[in-house]
Amino acid sequence: MSLLWVFNDPILAIIYLILFPGFIFILILSLIFEWYKRKVIARMHSRMGPTYTGNRGMLQPFADFIKLLFKEDIRVQEADHPVIDLTLLLAPAIMITLIAIFIPWFGTPFYSFTGDVIIIYMLFSLVSTLIFLVGWSVKSPFTRIGALRLLLQVAGFDIASLLLLAVPIAETGSLSIASIAGQMPYILLQKPLYLIPHAIAFILFIVSQQAEMEEDPFDIPHAETEIVAGHVTEISGRRLAFLNFFRDLQLLFVGVFTGSIFIGVPFQGIQTPFTWIGNLLILLIEAALILFILFVIEAAAARIRISDLLEFFWHNVIPISMVIISLTLIIKGIVG
Amino acid sequence: MSNSLAGIVTLIYTLVVLVLLYMTYAMSGKLAPRRKEPSKDNLYSCGEEPTPFAVPRTFTLTYFKYILIFSLFDVVPILVILSVSLIHPLSIMEYLLVSLYILVSAMAAIIIVR
Numbered sequence: 001m002s003l004l005w006v007f008n009d010p011i012l013a014i015i016y017l018i019l020f021p022g023f024i025f026i027l028i029l030s031l032i033f034e035w036y037k038r039k040v041i042a043r044m045h046s047r048m049g050p051t052y053t054g055n056r057g058m059l060q061p062f063a064d065f066i067k068l069l070f071k072e073d074i075r076v077q078e079a080d081h082p083v084i085d086l087t088l089l090l091a092p093a094i095m096i097t098l099i100a101i102f103i104p105w106f107g108t109p110f111y112s113f114t115g116d117v118i119i120i121y122m123l124f125s126l127v128s129t130l131i132f133l134v135g136w137s138v139k140s141p142f143t144r145i146g147a148l149r150l151l152l153q154v155a156g157f158d159i160a161s162l163l164l165l166a167v168p169i170a171e172t173g174s175l176s177i178a179s180i181a182g183q184m185p186y187i188l189l190q191k192p193l194y195l196i197p198h199a200i201a202f203i204l205f206i207v208s209q210q211a212e213m214e215e216d217p218f219d220i221p222h223a224e225t226e227i228v229a230g231h232v233t234e235i236s237g238r239r240l241a242f243l244n245f246f247r248d249l250q251l252l253f254v255g256v257f258t259g260s261i262f263i264g265v266p267f268q269g270i271q272t273p274f275t276w277i278g279n280l281l282i283l284l285i286e287a288a289l290i291l292f293i294l295f296v297i298e299a300a301a302a303r304i305r306i307s308d309l310l311e312f313f314w315h316n317v318i319p320i321s322m323v324i325i326s327l328t329l330i331i332k333g334i335v336g
Numbered sequence: 337m338s339n340s341l342a343g344i345v346t347l348i349y350t351l352v353v354l355v356l357l358y359m360t361y362a363m364s365g366k367l368a369p370r371r372k373e374p375s376k377d378n379l380y381s382c383g384e385e386p387t388p389f390a391v392p393r394t395f396t397l398t399y400f401k402y403i404l405i406f407s408l409f410d411v412v413p414i415l416v417i418l419s420v421s422l423i424h425p426l427s428i429m430e431y432l433l434v435s436l437y438i439l440v441s442a443m444a445a446i447i448i449v450r
Contacts (some may be wrong), residue, residue, distance in 0.1 A: 017352050075377075076376075076378060078379055091355075093350055110342065111346050118417060135344070141381075162417070170421070237368055
């Protein structure tokens with residue numbers, strides 16, 4: 001069932017585009033995920049985290065976003081400002097669209113097609129990589145080194161994460177996120193042999209997503225105290241607000257995408273309001289649990305060197321991914 | 337209610353989001369304070385004299401091989417994904433071919449990197 005009935009009514013269309021699940025709802029959701037991240041990491045560090053603004057500091061990310069919007073935007077002379085501005089406007093816009101189209105907001109995703117799992121993931125990866133332009137456009141040694149590190153990091157994890165996507169695709173035999181998400185819980189329950197390669201693929205995929213989000217131990221491109229803030233050293237004011245917002249959107253995307261592909265939602269295709277809400281809640285809980293693992297890793301791990309990252313992914317994760325795909329295919333041959 | 341119409345609406349959605357983000361960005365630019373000061377034009381350089389032209393322009397040669405292999409091997413996952421999605425449950429030959437393909441790719445990756 002398509003969601004295009006929404007666009008027959010202009011008022012519904014405006015609500016859909018701007019309020020729910022449009023711009024404002026995704027903005028709020030991503031900022032809530034930032035609050036969740038700050039709380040979990042603070043607890044890991046034996047701190048309280050945000051407490052002052054809102055209930056349990058829940059409004060702190062909103063306050064920070066607004067505060068940064070009204071701070072002075074310091075623009076150094078030695079930089080290509082239009083490129084930075086364009087990158088920081090396009091990156092969140094594309095991320096919001098990606099999140100809006102594949103999540104089953106009303107029981108089914110807004111736009112689903114064969115191959116969307118590749119297209120959506122590659123767009124996410126491309127947009128995350130494009131952030132290197134923010135550093136490359138400033139003639140500072142810190143930003144340039146950060147930008148180069150970011151590109152090298154992508155060369156390390158990108159192939160591995162794409163290969164790991166092949167595991168749920170092989171299990172379900174589908175290239176559509178909606179179809180994979182709908183089948184996944186039942187396949188894992190009915191064919192428990194898949195659980196072994198699936199679990200390994202899931203763990204390796206979330207580790208590669210940690211590298212995609214440049215979080216510890218893979219925060220090499222913006223290594224604080226080592227190269228100041230790397231590729232984002234000269235970013236301040238509204239540009240920093242937009243960059244932080246983009247990071248929050250990355251969090252949300254990684255949570256819901258990994259949840260959809262590797263765990264799935266049980267009521268896909270059943271069209272009742274109860275199942276719509278159920279699917280959405282299950283997906284958000286899955287996202288929260290997946291991100292919890294990532295936050296614990298982030299709080300507990302120290303930064304590794306770029307050469308170690310490349311070695312880890314090229315010498316370990318890529319060969320293991322190939323073996324896991326082969327194992328999944330063998331299991332598929334046995335259990336069908 | 338076709339899928340192509342959904343694609344067009346997705347494009348419109350992106351444009352709407354882009355306009356909303358631009359409005360926020362522009363509004364912030366108008367309302368944020370601007371206090372001119374010559375030191376704000378300079379690059380941050382930990383209290384030292386800024387060196388805007390002392391920036392790396394080439395990749396370290398040790399890492400270049402990773403970039404080269406990356407550009408070659410980034411195609412492999414897409415082919416693997418497309419191959420595994422097309423396998424039929426009962427075709428043994430398809431399993432063998434795709435498994436062989438994956439094995440050869442893995443061996444090539446390991447040999448080149450080491």
